[in-house]
Amino acid sequence: MPIHNADIAAIFEEIADLLEIEGANVFRVRAYRNAARTLQELGRDVRTTLQKGEDLTALPGIGDDLAGKMREIAETGRCAALDKLHKKLPPAITELLKIPGLGPKRVKALYHELDIHTVEQLQRAVRDHRIRSLAGFGEKTESRIAEALATHGGGAGRFKLVTAAQYAEPLAAWLRAVPGVDDVVVAGSYRRARETVGDIDILVTAAADSPVMQRFTAYDEVAEVLSHGPTRSSVVLGCRLQVDLRVVEPESHGAALHYFTGSRAHNIAIRRLGQERGLKINEYGVFEGNKRIAGETEQSVFRAVGLPFIPPELREDRGEIEAARAGRLPELVELGDLRGDLHVHTRATDGHDSLREMAEAARQRGFEYLAITEHSRRLTVAHGLDPVRLLQQIDEIDRLNGELRGITLLKGIEVDILEDGRLDLPDELLGRLDLVIGAVHSRFDLSRARQTERILKAMDHPHFTLLAHPSGRLIERREPYDVDMLRIIGKAKERGCYLELNAHPERLDLLDTYCQAAKAEGVLVSVNSDAHSVLDFDHLRFGVGQARRGWLEKGDVLNTRPLAALRPLLKRTM
DNA sequence: GCCGTTTTCGGCCCGACTGTTTTCAGTCG
The missing domain is CATH 1.10.150.110 (DNA polymerase beta, N-terminal domain-like)
Structure with a gap:
């Protein structure tokens, strides 16, 4: 073992x-x-x-x-x-x-x-x-x-980011309406876009006499009040999600936001920097003796310890402080940088909407291109495409591209990587597509050696473009399969192909630390929705959050390229 | 147990709330 x-x-x-x-x-x-x-x-x-x-x-x-x-x-x-x-x-x-x-x-x-x-x-x-x-x-x-x-044992555990959003955002909106409240921010791991959150930390900036704390504990989804003080209260919602509320006055907003955004390790490191300069940093501000010298904004807190603003997603004490000090912080990718989506499904397999509806929804998002990537025949539960049906879809996309304005559909496939590393459709057919996404959907139980060899072999296929959801994990439901991700990243570099960061809230796969590893090797990552309906494009926000946690910049993300620049990158692998 | 532009010892982030206490320890974030 x-x-x-x-x-x-x-x-x-x-x-x-x-x-x-x-x-x-x-x-x-x-x-x-x-x-x-x-x-x-x-x-x-x-x-x-x-x-x-x-x-x-x-x-x-x-x-x-x-x-x-x-x-x-x-x-x-x-x-x-x-x-x-x-x-x-x-x-x-x-x-x-x-x-x-x-x-x-x-x-x-x-x-x-x-x-x-x-x-x-x-x-x-x-x-x-x-x-x-x-x-x-x-x-x-x-x-x-x-x-x-x-x-005990039936404890809440961690909540997926998307689930937390469904509870936190309405609660935040409700608190914003309380008299005397200036600002409400959901801080904590939620703001850092961690893939799961253990609880919700809400920071309220309000006048001292605001009734916000009473309103908070009286929120109708509160099942239990764990603690209740003038500046800090904790409750558990009916769904077992714990919510902590902190109230500070405006002059402390930045210091409190920094403190309650965390991570704890990052905060400790920042406070240590403060200490070296003879400063005390707490949630109320940055103090030199008894004199507050910063704290109204987060920028002022960072400035007090000689650093530029560090985006929340980087605050894990994984080198961001050293990078900030050296002026080498990444300019993180943003949702608006995405020019298209390279992984979606339609009604032809297990999606809910038609080709045209998906294309229209993508166009409305301002996307320039959308790759249609259905499942292949092996995935029978999803009505995967066999060669005949794929050829039909290719014709349909050609036809639709003749009609559509402002968006281009790319012809793709999410082809199953079989247990022995072969792909689930004939080479000749794969060669007719704009891109080939390979995916593992079976035999998650293979040994590390065999699983790694399986994927590496698939990536050696001349038409292989992009590895879908590389670890296969489903958050809180299924562990990643055992695989040597660093060898896979090395193979992607060698072959000139790419890795997906699947933005589905249950996947968020590639993991953040592997995003960093891919970036270090110069391997581009594609942030894809894996949309099964027009609504699922909303998932991209979580995918971009994960990409930011992985230090990715616009240039590190494949689908920030305009179509004209994307096509040759896809070709390189064909 | 780690660490060092304060360097081989003496530090190590900081505060709120609760309960069991009469001034604070324990827990938590």
């Missing part, structure tokens, strides 16, 4: 949890968590890095000790430090930390005082009212734990 970065990260997280329960130095705990995060976001595999003999201590937050543990885990799959901790604390105890209201101190007390180290034991103790008598616990804490246990 090969060890991947995520496996090492999981071990480091577990060590951090156990150390925390043990009462270890908080900074030591933080070092393990930082390392886990670095590993999860690393664009390459630690094993490969080790095999090349590269120095792991060059990674941020990795010193001799952690580098040694990474090597140990990569080579043996085990970690002596973790085994040692397990002799002192039962492994299952970290599960208790996931229960809201239980942190390391209380978990430690439960273990030492009542010998509780599993969720089941905790349930029994709650039932017998043995918790309330512990020092630092009380009746309220006990009943809060009881409630949390009742919903």
Whole structure:
């Protein structure tokens, strides 16, 4: 069983949890968590890095000790430090930390005082009212734990960005109508366009006497009020989505927006920069002693630490601060930069609308071109096209292009990549198209080696243009298939073909870190809607958000090209 | 455990709310 970065990260997280329960130095705990995060976001595999003999201590937050543990885990799959901790604390105890209201101190007390180290034991103790008598616990804490246990496992989890939007935007609009409210921004991971959000953070700028907080907790979708203070409240909506509201006065708007947009790691890094300059940065402003020197706008906060404005999508402490300092921030692609869409379906297969309707909707969006890319015959559930039906569609597109004004339809296909890497339609037919999108729709369970070879072989096909939804994951529903994405990116570079960033809210695939990897190799990414109806062009907004998280600029995105410039790029692969 | 234009020790981001407390620890974001 090969060890991947995520496996090492999981071990480091577990060590951090156990150390925390043990009462270890908080900074030591933080070092393990930082390392886990670095590993999860690393664009390459630690094993490969080790095999090349590269120095792991060059990674941020990795010193001799952690580098040694990474090597140990990569080579043996085990970690002596973790085994040692397990002799002192039962492994299952970290599960208790996931229960809201239980942190390391209380978990430690439960273990030492009542010998509780599993969720089941905790349930029994709650039932017998043995918790309330512990020092630092009380009746309220006990009943809060009881409630949390009742919903444990059925927890809300993370929400897809599009789902969060459906709740957050009406709520924000409702808050904007409250007297005394100046501004309402949905901040947090939502503003950073993360593919999923754990909760919604709303920042309200309002006069001190505004009734906005009362109106918030009285919102009719609120199922539960978790906390309710003058500047900060938290609620849970009926859909189990948690919403946190913060109210600040206008002079603090920028500092608060920066703070509540996060990410936490980015904020810590910015505050550290402030510290180096003798400044204190909090959600109320940037302070030199007691004097506020910035905070009304986000720009002023960045300026105070000597940086230009950093777009929210980049704020993950993944190099954006260094790039900003060096004047090398990317000029991120915007929705309006897209000149067309290279992946849509129509009624001919599993779409809802006709060719003409899709073309018209694209034209109304201001698009110059639209590639029609139906499924191929292997995907029977989607009524995939066989050669006869594809030829009919080619004729129909030619006919329609003769009539349409202001938009050009491109002839394409989303052809299945078969298990052995062959494509699901004859070469001769694929050669007649403007572009060929290859896609994996079956056998997600292949080994990493076989899945990678399958895709690489497909990409070697002379007519292959673009790899659809490269990881195959469905957010919160299906894990990505196991594949060596860096080899795929390398193949795209070698072959002069492209990768898709599928904008469907359930896919958002290519992942952001791989967008960066593709960009580094000069491989263009196409942000496509995968629309199955005229409404689905709205998905592009989420795709562009993901592209921005991946540091992509206009020039890095294939379909920002005007048609005249696009055609030769498509030809190159044919 | 990491790190260094404050460099091998002594720091490490900062504040709100809750509950159990009489001044604050724990948790959370």
